[in-house]
Amino acid sequence: MSASDELVALYDPAGAVVGSAPRRVMRAEGLWHASGVVLVRSGDGTAVYVHLRAPDKDVYPGTWDCWAGGVVAAGETPAECATRELAEELGISGVSPVPLFVDVYQDGTIRCHNFAFEVRWDGPVVHQPEEIVDGRWMPLDELRAWVDDPDSPFIPDGRQGIREWFRRFG
Secondary structure (H helix, E strand, O other), X not given: OOHXXXXXXXXXXXXXXXXXXXXXXXXXXXXXXXXXXXEEEOOOOOEEEEEEXXXXXXXXXXXXXXXXXXXXXXXXXXXXXXXHHHHHHHOOOOOOOEEEEEEEXXXXXXXXXXXXXXXXXXXXXXXXXXXXXXXXXXXXXXXXXXXXXOOOOEOHHHXXXXXXXXXXXX
């Protein structure tokens, strides 16, 4: 089964699961869905891991992001999604993502409830080459300046999410 045929959970505007559909249908029809996204902070909390999305991603290709994550699959919870995506995208496992908040993002036909989590990690990071082409640790003050620069090549929903994180925790 291709990624576009994968069944994803559908949500209503209030954030409740209402069914499922193939990913391609969700994208084509702009249906509400959810993502589990994880902010990876260094063990001492002073830096965040940022990564460059592959140029062939279906949404926001070739942009930088500070959230590892992806769309919640049918039958999966946002926490399960966050744990799965963290292992797939960055090779990080053996940690339990801590829930932070839900950030609702809407831009054109993209309508998503981003369930945000956080982990602390000082171990190795191994990129999934199909999804991530580069990455590095970035101090929090540099990240704040980068996302506040409207010309930086930062993913829009990730920018909104990290601004909410800074508002709440930074």
